[in-house]
Amino acid sequence: MSRIEEYVQAATRDNTRRSYASAIEHFEVGWGGMLPATADRVAHYLADYADSLSLNTLKQRLAAIGRWHVEQGFVDPTKAILVKRTLKGIAELHPHREKQAAPLQLAQLEALDGYWKAQLELGTATPSETLRILRNRALILLGFWRAFRSDELCRLEAQHIEFDTDTGMTLHLVQSKSDRSHGGTTYRCPALSRLCPVAACRAWLNASGIKKGPLFRGVDRWGNFNKTGMHPNSIVPLLRKELAEAGIEASRYSSHSLRRGFASWANSNDWDIKSLMEYVGWKDVKSALRYVDTADPFMKRQMEAGLRKTESEDA
Structure with a gap:
């Protein structure tokens, strides 16, 4: 060539x-x-x-x-x-309604985390199984809290991650779909009191010993790592397998469920659309709204509030 x-x-x-x-x-x-x-x-x-x-x-x-x-x-x-x-x-x-992945809810993320902790505490997992649990936990928690796409998760490299004990970690992604200037994008991920993506990533790196190259890699049954990163197409079956093993019906979910799940969670917790767009990296409102599921899809709360206001004015 x-x-x-x-x-x-x-x-x-x-x-x-x-x-x-x-x-x-x-x-x-x-x-x-x-x-x-x-x-x-x-x-x-x-x-x-x-x-x-x-x-x-x-x-x-x-x-x-x-x-x-x-x-x-x-x-x-x-x-x-x-x-x-x-x-x-x-x-x-032939009007077509666009299919969207179901958003992963925080309750399901809690159930997943409980399943992972139980597996680790049992002490019956083989070394390779333990590595996969730690990897999958880091991948899914980070994918949710940073609203990453599958290809972004697979492009992350260990040498481009910096940890801050008190506040979180900084990740530099050399290339991504939204990076039109090809200058790379820096993301900050906070350390949380629970379901913490920072602690999960640190645990995965400590256990794997990975210091350079792809952050998330395949692990064979002997505990050996692939030199290349995981393929984006492997994220959906991985997520569904983890959900199914945690007792959650998994067929409705895809890798976009992490992104949509975070967007819906942020929206229900009163993030304004500008803050959400800046955090995730969306450039236009239309893209952002495609991922947001409102906590009140029928707008009942707003309508009832309006009715009560009208009722008090009439009185």
């Missing part, structure tokens, strides 16, 4: 490359399309999957097809009026 090819590849995230490659394979192999494609064939592709794929998935497939054409020097058929009108018609006739 030449230096230019290396830089071009680095400009696109690994997840994006895999997603686009999968979309192109689906168009060519799964559907039988040919590249380069005409606008008519792309429109037919959309129509054939309008019933079975979500609108967001179809948009992602279009983005991949369009990018392939541009990179290969062909006219992008996805920009044609026919394709745009087909997609708009699909949105009108």
Whole structure:
């Protein structure tokens, strides 16, 4: 690979490359399309999957097809009026409600922590099982209290963590989805009286002896660590496995449950939206509100308060 090819590849995230490659394979192999494609064939592709794929998935497939054409020097058929009108018609006739991961509630986090402590106190876990418990506890508590994405958790490195005994820890993430300037992002995580992510991370680092490289890694049955960090796709099965073993129905949860859980907890504890956005790193209100579940979804409390105010004024 030449230096230019290396830089071009680095400009696109690994997840994006895999997603686009999968979309192109689906168009060519799964559907039988040919590249380069005409606008008519792309429109037919959309129509054939309008019933079975979500609108967001179809948009992602279009983005991949369009990018392939541009990179290969062909006219992008996805920009044609026919394709745009087909997609708009699909949105009108097949309205799709976006699925969101259930937020992990504080009570469930408490139950998880109780399960981890019980396993450690029993003393029956093997050394490798103990390491996995400490790792999973640090990963989930940190993921919740810092509202990290899966890829952010997997990109954290031990040498970029600084502990302050009294206040918490500072984490520097060299690269993340929201870091458009590629200058890295520094996060601060407080030490808490319970469910403490700082104590959990310190315990994991002390037990593992990791001083440099990925913070969260795979652990084999002999207690050996992978040299590379965990893959973002491994976080969902890990979280669901831990929840299930703690006696919590796990199928509703994904890695976004940590982020949504913290956002909902902060909202219910009267964080203003500006403070929440600054803490998590959201750049616009729309992104933040997608993750927030209000404690009073039917707005009953506000309505009843208004009714009482009206009643007192009438009296």
